[in-house]
Amino acid sequence: MTWPFIIIALLTIASAVATMTLRNLVHCALAFTVTLAGLAALYLQLDAQFVGFAQILIYNGAVAILVVFAILLTRGSEPPQQAIFSSTWALGVGIAVVVFGVLSAMVLSSHALAPAGPAPAIASVREIGDQLMTKYILPLEVVGLLLTAALIGGVLIAMHETKTK
Protein backbone atom coordinates (compact mmCIF):
# COMPACT_ATOMS: atom_id res chain seq x y z
CA MET A 1 0.00 0.00 0.00
CA THR A 2 1.35 3.34 -1.02
CA TRP A 3 0.30 6.85 -0.14
CA PRO A 4 -1.33 7.64 -3.50
CA PHE A 5 -3.39 4.46 -3.22
CA ILE A 6 -4.52 5.33 0.30
CA ILE A 7 -5.51 8.86 -0.72
CA ILE A 8 -7.42 7.66 -3.80
CA ALA A 9 -9.12 4.86 -1.87
CA LEU A 10 -10.20 7.19 0.93
CA LEU A 11 -11.57 9.70 -1.59
CA THR A 12 -13.45 6.99 -3.47
CA ILE A 13 -14.94 5.48 -0.32
CA ALA A 14 -15.85 8.87 1.15
CA SER A 15 -17.62 9.95 -2.02
CA ALA A 16 -19.40 6.58 -2.24
CA VAL A 17 -20.63 7.07 1.32
CA ALA A 18 -21.72 10.59 0.41
CA THR A 19 -23.59 9.21 -2.59
CA MET A 20 -25.66 7.06 -0.28
CA THR A 21 -26.22 9.48 2.58
CA LEU A 22 -26.70 12.94 1.04
CA ARG A 23 -30.30 14.12 1.06
CA ASN A 24 -30.38 15.98 -2.23
CA LEU A 25 -30.54 13.65 -5.21
CA VAL A 26 -28.43 15.91 -7.44
CA HIS A 27 -25.75 16.08 -4.75
CA CYS A 28 -25.79 12.28 -4.69
CA ALA A 29 -25.25 12.19 -8.45
CA LEU A 30 -22.36 14.65 -8.20
CA ALA A 31 -20.76 12.63 -5.39
CA PHE A 32 -21.21 9.56 -7.58
CA THR A 33 -19.13 11.20 -10.31
CA VAL A 34 -16.34 11.72 -7.76
CA THR A 35 -16.54 7.98 -7.00
CA LEU A 36 -16.23 7.20 -10.71
CA ALA A 37 -13.26 9.54 -11.03
CA GLY A 38 -11.68 7.83 -8.03
CA LEU A 39 -12.06 4.45 -9.72
CA ALA A 40 -10.45 5.89 -12.85
CA ALA A 41 -7.56 7.13 -10.70
CA LEU A 42 -7.17 3.59 -9.31
CA TYR A 43 -6.94 2.20 -12.85
CA LEU A 44 -4.37 4.84 -13.73
CA GLN A 45 -2.39 3.93 -10.65
CA LEU A 46 -2.30 0.34 -11.91
CA ASP A 47 -0.76 1.66 -15.18
CA ALA A 48 -3.94 0.91 -17.13
CA GLN A 49 -4.01 4.26 -18.92
CA PHE A 50 -6.47 3.29 -21.61
CA VAL A 51 -9.02 1.85 -19.20
CA GLY A 52 -8.59 4.78 -16.82
CA PHE A 53 -9.18 7.50 -19.41
CA ALA A 54 -11.94 5.54 -21.10
CA GLN A 55 -13.60 5.29 -17.69
CA ILE A 56 -13.44 9.07 -17.27
CA LEU A 57 -14.63 9.70 -20.83
CA ILE A 58 -17.57 7.32 -20.67
CA TYR A 59 -18.66 7.40 -17.04
CA ASN A 60 -17.86 10.98 -16.02
CA GLY A 61 -18.62 12.40 -19.45
CA ALA A 62 -21.71 10.49 -20.48
CA VAL A 63 -23.16 8.30 -17.74
CA ALA A 64 -22.99 11.00 -15.07
CA ILE A 65 -24.73 13.47 -17.37
CA LEU A 66 -27.36 10.83 -18.15
CA VAL A 67 -27.97 10.24 -14.44
CA VAL A 68 -28.29 13.96 -13.79
CA PHE A 69 -30.68 14.41 -16.71
CA ALA A 70 -32.78 11.50 -15.57
CA ILE A 71 -33.07 13.03 -12.09
CA LEU A 72 -34.01 16.44 -13.43
CA LEU A 73 -36.53 15.16 -15.96
CA THR A 74 -38.32 12.61 -13.83
CA ARG A 75 -38.84 14.23 -10.45
CA GLY A 76 -38.23 17.42 -8.54
CA SER A 77 -34.72 17.87 -7.26
CA GLU A 78 -36.07 19.03 -3.89
CA PRO A 79 -34.74 16.97 -0.99
CA PRO A 80 -37.28 14.52 0.44
CA GLN A 81 -39.06 15.51 3.63
CA GLN A 82 -39.22 12.12 5.29
CA ALA A 83 -36.23 10.18 6.58
CA ILE A 84 -33.98 8.85 3.86
CA PHE A 85 -33.25 5.63 5.69
CA SER A 86 -35.58 2.90 4.60
CA SER A 87 -37.53 1.09 7.31
CA THR A 88 -36.09 -2.21 6.18
CA TRP A 89 -32.50 -1.09 6.70
CA ALA A 90 -31.65 -4.15 8.80
CA LEU A 91 -32.50 -6.42 5.89
CA GLY A 92 -30.43 -4.24 3.55
CA VAL A 93 -27.41 -4.41 5.85
CA GLY A 94 -27.80 -8.19 6.02
CA ILE A 95 -27.86 -8.53 2.22
CA ALA A 96 -24.89 -6.19 1.86
CA VAL A 97 -22.87 -8.23 4.36
CA VAL A 98 -23.74 -11.50 2.58
CA VAL A 99 -22.83 -10.11 -0.84
CA PHE A 100 -19.58 -8.68 0.49
CA GLY A 101 -18.76 -12.01 2.14
CA VAL A 102 -19.41 -14.00 -1.04
CA LEU A 103 -17.41 -11.58 -3.20
CA SER A 104 -14.44 -11.45 -0.86
CA ALA A 105 -14.45 -15.23 -0.48
CA MET A 106 -14.40 -15.62 -4.24
CA VAL A 107 -11.63 -13.06 -4.65
CA LEU A 108 -9.50 -14.56 -1.87
CA SER A 109 -9.84 -18.08 -3.26
CA SER A 110 -9.17 -17.12 -6.88
CA HIS A 111 -5.91 -17.68 -8.69
CA ALA A 112 -5.54 -13.98 -9.42
CA LEU A 113 -4.23 -13.34 -5.92
CA ALA A 114 -1.72 -16.18 -6.02
CA PRO A 115 1.81 -14.78 -6.24
CA ALA A 116 2.45 -15.10 -9.95
CA GLY A 117 5.95 -15.50 -11.30
CA PRO A 118 6.92 -12.66 -13.65
CA ALA A 119 4.95 -9.44 -13.55
CA PRO A 120 2.66 -9.19 -16.59
CA ALA A 121 3.64 -6.63 -19.18
CA ILE A 122 1.80 -3.32 -19.12
CA ALA A 123 -0.93 -3.44 -21.72
CA SER A 124 -0.34 -0.68 -24.22
CA VAL A 125 -3.13 0.80 -26.29
CA ARG A 126 -1.78 -1.00 -29.36
CA GLU A 127 -1.98 -4.39 -27.64
CA ILE A 128 -5.52 -3.72 -26.48
CA GLY A 129 -6.46 -2.76 -30.03
CA ASP A 130 -4.80 -5.86 -31.50
CA GLN A 131 -6.57 -8.13 -29.05
CA LEU A 132 -9.92 -6.45 -29.68
CA MET A 133 -9.55 -6.86 -33.43
CA THR A 134 -8.35 -10.49 -33.37
CA LYS A 135 -9.12 -12.57 -30.30
CA TYR A 136 -12.12 -10.65 -28.98
CA ILE A 137 -13.64 -9.62 -32.29
CA LEU A 138 -16.90 -11.50 -31.67
CA PRO A 139 -17.70 -9.87 -28.30
CA LEU A 140 -16.82 -6.51 -29.84
CA GLU A 141 -19.23 -7.08 -32.73
CA VAL A 142 -21.97 -8.24 -30.37
CA VAL A 143 -21.54 -5.13 -28.23
CA GLY A 144 -21.64 -2.99 -31.36
CA LEU A 145 -24.83 -4.68 -32.52
CA LEU A 146 -26.43 -4.23 -29.10
CA LEU A 147 -25.55 -0.54 -29.01
CA THR A 148 -26.88 -0.02 -32.53
CA ALA A 149 -30.14 -1.70 -31.54
CA ALA A 150 -30.36 0.54 -28.48
CA LEU A 151 -29.69 3.58 -30.64
CA ILE A 152 -32.44 2.66 -33.10
CA GLY A 153 -34.80 2.02 -30.20
CA GLY A 154 -33.98 5.43 -28.73
CA VAL A 155 -34.66 7.14 -32.06
CA LEU A 156 -37.96 5.26 -32.42
CA ILE A 157 -39.09 6.35 -28.98
CA ALA A 158 -38.08 9.96 -29.60
CA MET A 159 -39.64 10.13 -33.07
CA HIS A 160 -42.78 12.16 -33.68
CA GLU A 161 -45.81 9.94 -33.67
CA THR A 162 -47.56 10.27 -37.00
CA LYS A 163 -51.31 10.61 -36.70
CA THR A 164 -53.05 7.38 -37.62
CA LYS A 165 -56.53 7.66 -39.03
Place this chain on the structure above:
Amino acid sequence: MDGPVDQIFVTAKDWLVGLAPAPWQPLVSALISVAAIIAVFAGLFAITTVLERKGLGRIQNRYGPNRVGPYGILQPVADGLKALTKEDIVPRTADQVVHFLAPLVLVVPVFLALAVVPVGRNMVALDMDTGVLFFFAVGAATELSVFMAGWSSRNKYSLLGAMRAIAQMISYEVPLILSAVTVIMLVGSLSTVKIVEAQAGYTGWLPHWFVLTPWGLAGFVLFLIAGTAESNRSPFDLPEGESEIIAGYYIEYSGFKFALFFLGEYIGMFAVSGLAITLFLGGWHAPAPFLNWIPSYVWFFAKLMGLIALFIWVRGTLPRLRMDQLMNFAWKFMLPMALVNILAAGLWRFVPPGAVRWAICSATIVGPYALLGRALFQNKHWAKRTYRYAE
Protein backbone atom coordinates in the same frame (compact mmCIF):
# COMPACT_ATOMS: atom_id res chain seq x y z
CA MET B 1 16.78 23.54 -37.12
CA ASP B 2 17.57 21.83 -33.85
CA GLY B 3 19.63 24.77 -32.66
CA PRO B 4 20.01 26.45 -29.26
CA VAL B 5 17.32 29.03 -29.99
CA ASP B 6 14.83 26.30 -30.79
CA GLN B 7 15.64 24.46 -27.57
CA ILE B 8 16.08 27.54 -25.37
CA PHE B 9 13.08 26.81 -23.15
CA VAL B 10 13.99 23.12 -22.81
CA THR B 11 17.56 24.05 -21.84
CA ALA B 12 16.33 26.66 -19.37
CA LYS B 13 13.99 24.14 -17.76
CA ASP B 14 16.74 21.51 -17.52
CA TRP B 15 19.01 24.08 -15.88
CA LEU B 16 16.33 25.08 -13.37
CA VAL B 17 15.55 21.45 -12.56
CA GLY B 18 19.26 20.75 -12.13
CA LEU B 19 19.39 23.35 -9.35
CA ALA B 20 17.03 21.32 -7.18
CA PRO B 21 18.25 18.38 -5.07
CA ALA B 22 17.87 15.02 -6.83
CA PRO B 23 14.80 13.62 -4.99
CA TRP B 24 12.85 16.82 -5.69
CA GLN B 25 13.64 16.98 -9.38
CA PRO B 26 10.51 15.26 -10.78
CA LEU B 27 8.31 17.54 -8.67
CA VAL B 28 10.21 20.68 -9.68
CA SER B 29 10.07 19.63 -13.34
CA ALA B 30 6.31 19.15 -13.16
CA LEU B 31 5.84 22.45 -11.33
CA ILE B 32 7.83 24.37 -13.94
CA SER B 33 5.79 22.84 -16.78
CA VAL B 34 2.52 23.67 -15.02
CA ALA B 35 3.62 27.22 -14.26
CA ALA B 36 4.70 27.73 -17.87
CA ILE B 37 1.38 26.44 -19.25
CA ILE B 38 -0.69 28.58 -16.89
CA ALA B 39 1.41 31.72 -17.45
CA VAL B 40 1.64 31.44 -21.25
CA PHE B 41 -1.98 30.53 -21.94
CA ALA B 42 -3.43 32.93 -19.38
CA GLY B 43 -1.33 35.66 -21.02
CA LEU B 44 -2.58 34.56 -24.41
CA PHE B 45 -6.13 34.73 -23.01
CA ALA B 46 -5.58 38.37 -22.02
CA ILE B 47 -4.24 39.26 -25.47
CA THR B 48 -7.01 37.34 -27.23
CA THR B 49 -9.82 39.13 -25.37
CA VAL B 50 -8.61 42.53 -26.54
CA LEU B 51 -7.86 41.27 -30.05
CA GLU B 52 -11.30 39.73 -30.27
CA ARG B 53 -13.04 42.89 -29.12
CA LYS B 54 -11.04 45.00 -31.56
CA GLY B 55 -11.59 42.52 -34.38
CA LEU B 56 -15.31 42.32 -33.74
CA GLY B 57 -15.38 46.10 -33.52
CA ARG B 58 -13.80 46.42 -36.95
CA ILE B 59 -16.22 43.85 -38.41
CA GLN B 60 -19.13 45.81 -36.94
CA ASN B 61 -17.76 49.12 -38.21
CA ARG B 62 -16.73 50.61 -34.86
CA TYR B 63 -13.46 51.07 -32.97
CA GLY B 64 -13.57 48.61 -30.12
CA PRO B 65 -11.69 49.30 -26.86
CA ASN B 66 -9.19 52.14 -27.35
CA ARG B 67 -9.11 54.05 -24.04
CA VAL B 68 -6.80 52.04 -21.74
CA GLY B 69 -3.17 52.30 -22.79
CA PRO B 70 -1.96 52.74 -26.37
CA TYR B 71 -4.60 51.42 -28.80
CA GLY B 72 -6.43 49.90 -25.84
CA ILE B 73 -4.00 47.03 -25.35
CA LEU B 74 -4.08 47.44 -21.56
CA GLN B 75 -7.83 46.76 -21.52
CA PRO B 76 -7.40 43.20 -20.08
CA VAL B 77 -5.54 44.66 -17.08
CA ALA B 78 -8.46 46.97 -16.35
CA ASP B 79 -10.93 44.13 -16.87
CA GLY B 80 -8.95 41.85 -14.55
CA LEU B 81 -8.74 44.48 -11.80
CA LYS B 82 -12.45 45.12 -12.14
CA ALA B 83 -13.26 41.40 -11.90
CA LEU B 84 -11.02 41.04 -8.83
CA THR B 85 -12.48 43.99 -6.93
CA LYS B 86 -16.10 43.40 -7.85
CA GLU B 87 -18.45 42.10 -5.19
CA ASP B 88 -19.02 38.37 -5.44
CA ILE B 89 -22.78 37.91 -5.31
CA VAL B 90 -24.19 34.46 -4.64
CA PRO B 91 -28.00 34.09 -4.83
CA ARG B 92 -29.61 33.32 -1.47
CA THR B 93 -31.32 30.20 -2.72
CA ALA B 94 -28.30 28.97 -4.64
CA ASP B 95 -26.62 25.75 -3.69
CA GLN B 96 -23.55 27.34 -2.11
CA VAL B 97 -21.04 24.50 -2.42
CA VAL B 98 -21.91 23.47 -5.97
CA HIS B 99 -22.14 27.11 -7.01
CA PHE B 100 -18.62 27.65 -5.70
CA LEU B 101 -17.16 24.49 -7.23
CA ALA B 102 -18.55 24.89 -10.76
CA PRO B 103 -16.01 27.43 -12.11
CA LEU B 104 -13.15 25.38 -10.66
CA VAL B 105 -14.43 22.19 -12.26
CA LEU B 106 -14.40 24.07 -15.57
CA VAL B 107 -10.99 25.74 -15.36
CA VAL B 108 -8.91 22.83 -14.02
CA PRO B 109 -9.73 20.31 -16.80
CA VAL B 110 -9.22 22.78 -19.65
CA PHE B 111 -5.75 23.60 -18.35
CA LEU B 112 -5.10 19.86 -17.90
CA ALA B 113 -6.04 19.30 -21.55
CA LEU B 114 -3.27 21.68 -22.62
CA ALA B 115 -0.69 19.46 -20.93
CA VAL B 116 -0.68 16.93 -23.78
CA VAL B 117 -0.45 19.49 -26.60
CA PRO B 118 3.13 19.70 -27.94
CA VAL B 119 3.89 23.41 -28.30
CA GLY B 120 7.38 22.89 -29.74
CA ARG B 121 10.16 20.41 -30.38
CA ASN B 122 10.60 18.43 -27.10
CA MET B 123 8.14 20.83 -25.50
CA VAL B 124 5.22 18.86 -24.13
CA ALA B 125 4.35 18.68 -20.44
CA LEU B 126 2.94 15.13 -20.54
CA ASP B 127 4.11 12.69 -23.20
CA MET B 128 1.68 9.85 -22.73
CA ASP B 129 0.89 6.71 -24.67
CA THR B 130 -2.77 7.79 -24.58
CA GLY B 131 -2.43 11.55 -25.07
CA VAL B 132 -5.43 12.12 -27.34
CA LEU B 133 -7.68 9.98 -25.15
CA PHE B 134 -6.51 12.00 -22.13
CA PHE B 135 -7.48 15.20 -23.93
CA PHE B 136 -11.02 14.00 -24.62
CA ALA B 137 -11.39 12.49 -21.14
CA VAL B 138 -10.61 15.73 -19.33
CA GLY B 139 -12.73 17.61 -21.85
CA ALA B 140 -15.70 15.52 -20.78
CA ALA B 141 -15.45 16.94 -17.27
CA THR B 142 -16.39 20.41 -18.49
CA GLU B 143 -19.93 19.25 -19.30
CA LEU B 144 -20.44 18.46 -15.66
CA SER B 145 -19.25 21.91 -14.60
CA VAL B 146 -21.77 23.52 -16.95
CA PHE B 147 -24.53 21.48 -15.37
CA MET B 148 -23.29 22.33 -11.87
CA ALA B 149 -23.30 26.04 -12.66
CA GLY B 150 -26.73 25.98 -14.26
CA TRP B 151 -28.41 23.84 -11.66
CA SER B 152 -26.90 25.37 -8.52
CA SER B 153 -27.90 28.92 -9.47
CA ARG B 154 -31.61 28.17 -8.97
CA ASN B 155 -32.49 30.28 -11.94
CA LYS B 156 -34.63 29.06 -14.78
CA TYR B 157 -32.51 30.81 -17.37
CA SER B 158 -29.31 29.25 -16.11
CA LEU B 159 -30.93 25.81 -16.03
CA LEU B 160 -32.18 26.30 -19.59
CA GLY B 161 -28.71 27.40 -20.64
CA ALA B 162 -27.12 24.40 -18.95
CA MET B 163 -29.56 22.02 -20.64
CA ARG B 164 -28.84 23.57 -24.01
CA ALA B 165 -25.10 23.47 -23.38
CA ILE B 166 -25.06 19.83 -22.35
CA ALA B 167 -27.25 18.72 -25.26
CA GLN B 168 -24.96 20.60 -27.62
CA MET B 169 -21.69 19.39 -26.09
CA ILE B 170 -22.75 15.73 -26.05
CA SER B 171 -24.00 15.92 -29.64
CA TYR B 172 -20.87 17.53 -31.00
CA GLU B 173 -18.46 15.43 -28.97
CA VAL B 174 -19.29 12.44 -31.19
CA PRO B 175 -18.17 14.00 -34.51
CA LEU B 176 -15.26 15.67 -32.69
CA ILE B 177 -13.85 12.34 -31.54
CA LEU B 178 -14.75 10.51 -34.75
CA SER B 179 -12.96 13.07 -36.89
CA ALA B 180 -9.87 12.70 -34.68
CA VAL B 181 -10.06 8.91 -35.03
CA THR B 182 -8.93 9.14 -38.67
CA VAL B 183 -5.55 10.56 -37.62
CA ILE B 184 -5.18 7.98 -34.86
CA MET B 185 -5.92 5.22 -37.38
CA LEU B 186 -3.33 6.41 -39.87
CA VAL B 187 -0.59 7.17 -37.33
CA GLY B 188 -1.30 4.06 -35.28
CA SER B 189 -0.77 5.84 -31.98
CA LEU B 190 -2.70 7.93 -29.48
CA SER B 191 0.42 9.84 -28.43
CA THR B 192 0.34 13.49 -29.50
CA VAL B 193 4.13 13.54 -29.88
CA LYS B 194 4.07 10.57 -32.27
CA ILE B 195 1.25 12.19 -34.26
CA VAL B 196 3.35 15.32 -34.75
CA GLU B 197 6.39 13.22 -35.68
CA ALA B 198 4.33 11.40 -38.31
CA GLN B 199 3.74 14.72 -40.08
CA ALA B 200 7.44 15.56 -40.46
CA GLY B 201 9.10 15.80 -43.86
CA TYR B 202 8.33 17.54 -47.13
CA THR B 203 7.52 16.67 -50.73
CA GLY B 204 9.07 19.53 -52.63
CA TRP B 205 7.81 22.55 -50.69
CA LEU B 206 4.67 20.86 -49.47
CA PRO B 207 4.74 19.60 -45.90
CA HIS B 208 3.36 16.15 -45.01
CA TRP B 209 0.54 17.58 -42.94
CA PHE B 210 -2.63 15.57 -42.70
CA VAL B 211 -4.72 18.57 -43.71
CA LEU B 212 -3.22 18.25 -47.20
CA THR B 213 -4.91 14.89 -47.79
CA PRO B 214 -8.59 14.46 -48.74
CA TRP B 215 -9.57 12.75 -45.49
CA GLY B 216 -7.41 15.14 -43.51
CA LEU B 217 -9.04 18.22 -45.00
CA ALA B 218 -12.53 16.83 -44.36
CA GLY B 219 -11.48 15.75 -40.86
CA PHE B 220 -9.97 19.15 -40.12
CA VAL B 221 -13.13 21.00 -41.17
CA LEU B 222 -15.35 18.63 -39.19
CA PHE B 223 -13.04 18.87 -36.19
CA LEU B 224 -13.00 22.65 -36.30
CA ILE B 225 -16.81 22.90 -36.55
CA ALA B 226 -17.30 20.43 -33.72
CA GLY B 227 -14.58 22.19 -31.71
CA THR B 228 -16.35 25.53 -32.15
CA ALA B 229 -19.52 23.94 -30.83
CA GLU B 230 -17.65 22.26 -27.95
CA SER B 231 -16.21 25.57 -26.79
CA ASN B 232 -19.66 27.24 -27.06
CA ARG B 233 -18.53 29.88 -29.49
CA SER B 234 -20.64 31.69 -32.04
CA PRO B 235 -22.43 30.54 -34.23
CA PHE B 236 -22.97 27.74 -31.69
CA ASP B 237 -23.37 29.99 -28.64
CA LEU B 238 -26.99 29.09 -27.90
CA PRO B 239 -26.20 28.14 -24.28
CA GLU B 240 -25.39 31.77 -23.60
CA GLY B 241 -27.68 33.44 -26.11
CA GLU B 242 -27.86 36.92 -24.63
CA SER B 243 -31.03 37.83 -26.46
CA GLU B 244 -32.89 34.67 -25.42
CA ILE B 245 -31.70 33.44 -22.04
CA ILE B 246 -29.57 36.42 -20.95
CA ALA B 247 -26.26 34.63 -20.44
CA GLY B 248 -27.17 31.02 -19.90
CA TYR B 249 -25.55 28.98 -17.20
CA TYR B 250 -23.31 31.69 -15.77
CA ILE B 251 -25.96 34.35 -15.38
CA GLU B 252 -25.77 34.19 -11.57
CA TYR B 253 -22.00 34.53 -11.43
CA SER B 254 -20.26 37.81 -10.79
CA GLY B 255 -16.79 39.12 -10.11
CA PHE B 256 -13.92 36.71 -10.35
CA LYS B 257 -16.05 33.58 -10.71
CA PHE B 258 -17.48 35.05 -13.89
CA ALA B 259 -13.94 35.82 -15.03
CA LEU B 260 -13.04 32.17 -14.38
CA PHE B 261 -15.86 31.01 -16.66
CA PHE B 262 -14.65 33.42 -19.29
CA LEU B 263 -11.10 32.15 -18.85
CA GLY B 264 -12.24 28.52 -19.03
CA GLU B 265 -14.08 29.15 -22.26
CA TYR B 266 -11.09 30.76 -23.95
CA ILE B 267 -8.59 28.19 -22.64
CA GLY B 268 -10.95 25.52 -23.96
CA MET B 269 -10.83 27.21 -27.35
CA PHE B 270 -7.01 27.27 -27.21
CA ALA B 271 -6.96 23.59 -26.24
CA VAL B 272 -9.23 22.53 -29.10
CA SER B 273 -7.23 24.67 -31.54
CA GLY B 274 -4.00 23.21 -30.17
CA LEU B 275 -5.27 19.68 -30.71
CA ALA B 276 -6.46 20.60 -34.22
CA ILE B 277 -2.95 21.89 -34.96
CA THR B 278 -1.40 18.73 -33.52
CA LEU B 279 -3.70 16.37 -35.40
CA PHE B 280 -4.02 18.05 -38.79
CA LEU B 281 -1.75 21.09 -39.15
CA GLY B 282 1.56 19.39 -38.47
CA GLY B 283 2.02 20.55 -34.89
CA TRP B 284 5.13 22.67 -34.54
CA HIS B 285 6.54 21.80 -37.99
CA ALA B 286 7.32 24.66 -40.35
CA PRO B 287 5.11 24.90 -43.45
CA ALA B 288 8.08 24.81 -45.87
CA PRO B 289 11.62 23.40 -45.56
CA PHE B 290 13.37 26.78 -46.00
CA LEU B 291 11.43 28.17 -43.03
CA ASN B 292 12.90 25.63 -40.64
CA TRP B 293 15.28 28.17 -39.09
CA ILE B 294 12.35 29.76 -37.28
CA PRO B 295 11.96 28.06 -33.87
CA SER B 296 9.29 25.38 -33.56
CA TYR B 297 7.30 27.09 -30.78
CA VAL B 298 6.95 30.20 -32.96
CA TRP B 299 5.24 28.05 -35.60
CA PHE B 300 2.90 26.48 -33.08
CA PHE B 301 1.79 29.80 -31.68
CA ALA B 302 1.55 31.35 -35.16
CA LYS B 303 -0.83 28.56 -36.18
CA LEU B 304 -2.73 29.01 -32.91
CA MET B 305 -3.16 32.73 -33.52
CA GLY B 306 -4.26 31.96 -37.07
CA LEU B 307 -6.98 29.62 -35.84
CA ILE B 308 -8.05 32.15 -33.20
CA ALA B 309 -8.31 34.80 -35.92
CA LEU B 310 -10.52 32.37 -37.84
CA PHE B 311 -12.72 31.89 -34.76
CA ILE B 312 -13.06 35.65 -34.31
CA TRP B 313 -13.89 36.11 -37.97
CA VAL B 314 -16.55 33.38 -37.84
CA ARG B 315 -18.02 34.91 -34.69
CA GLY B 316 -18.22 38.30 -36.32
CA THR B 317 -19.90 37.12 -39.51
CA LEU B 318 -22.23 34.19 -38.84
CA PRO B 319 -25.61 34.48 -37.10
CA ARG B 320 -26.53 32.16 -34.24
CA LEU B 321 -28.19 28.86 -35.11
CA ARG B 322 -31.58 27.74 -33.84
CA MET B 323 -31.71 24.78 -31.48
CA ASP B 324 -33.31 22.39 -34.01
CA GLN B 325 -30.88 23.49 -36.72
CA LEU B 326 -28.02 22.83 -34.32
CA MET B 327 -29.17 19.31 -33.49
CA ASN B 328 -30.04 18.45 -37.10
CA PHE B 329 -26.64 19.64 -38.22
CA ALA B 330 -24.84 17.51 -35.62
CA TRP B 331 -26.74 14.26 -36.12
CA LYS B 332 -27.78 14.38 -39.76
CA PHE B 333 -24.72 15.95 -41.30
CA MET B 334 -21.65 15.93 -39.02
CA LEU B 335 -22.00 12.37 -37.75
CA PRO B 336 -22.51 10.67 -41.17
CA MET B 337 -19.71 12.73 -42.69
CA ALA B 338 -17.35 11.79 -39.86
CA LEU B 339 -18.16 8.10 -40.39
CA VAL B 340 -17.66 8.41 -44.16
CA ASN B 341 -14.38 10.15 -43.46
CA ILE B 342 -13.20 7.17 -41.40
CA LEU B 343 -13.94 4.96 -44.41
CA ALA B 344 -11.95 7.35 -46.63
CA ALA B 345 -9.01 7.24 -44.24
CA GLY B 346 -9.12 3.44 -44.29
CA LEU B 347 -9.03 3.46 -48.11
CA TRP B 348 -6.13 5.90 -48.02
CA ARG B 349 -4.22 3.46 -45.85
CA PHE B 350 -4.64 0.47 -48.16
CA VAL B 351 -4.65 1.92 -51.68
CA PRO B 352 -1.07 2.38 -52.99
CA PRO B 353 0.08 6.04 -53.22
CA GLY B 354 -0.54 7.98 -56.38
CA ALA B 355 -3.21 9.83 -58.28
CA VAL B 356 -5.61 6.86 -58.03
CA ARG B 357 -5.54 7.05 -54.25
CA TRP B 358 -6.38 10.76 -54.37
CA ALA B 359 -9.26 10.13 -56.75
CA ILE B 360 -10.74 7.24 -54.76
CA CYS B 361 -10.40 9.03 -51.45
CA SER B 362 -11.84 12.31 -52.71
CA ALA B 363 -14.76 10.51 -54.36
CA THR B 364 -15.51 8.68 -51.11
CA ILE B 365 -15.88 12.03 -49.35
CA VAL B 366 -17.37 14.29 -52.01
CA GLY B 367 -19.97 11.76 -53.23
CA PRO B 368 -21.68 11.24 -49.85
CA TYR B 369 -21.30 14.96 -49.15
CA ALA B 370 -23.28 15.86 -52.27
CA LEU B 371 -25.88 13.14 -51.71
CA LEU B 372 -26.31 14.06 -48.06
CA GLY B 373 -26.63 17.74 -48.82
CA ARG B 374 -29.24 17.04 -51.48
CA ALA B 375 -31.22 14.74 -49.20
CA LEU B 376 -31.21 17.24 -46.35
CA PHE B 377 -32.41 20.09 -48.55
CA GLN B 378 -35.04 18.02 -50.33
CA ASN B 379 -38.21 18.87 -48.46
CA LYS B 380 -37.28 22.44 -47.72
CA HIS B 381 -39.21 25.05 -49.64
CA TRP B 382 -37.20 28.19 -49.78
CA ALA B 383 -39.09 31.44 -50.18
CA LYS B 384 -38.65 35.08 -49.39
CA ARG B 385 -38.91 35.62 -45.69
CA THR B 386 -42.15 37.25 -44.63
CA TYR B 387 -42.72 38.99 -41.34
CA ARG B 388 -46.13 38.80 -39.77
CA TYR B 389 -45.99 41.97 -37.69
CA ALA B 390 -43.02 43.94 -38.92
CA GLU B 391 -43.86 44.66 -42.53
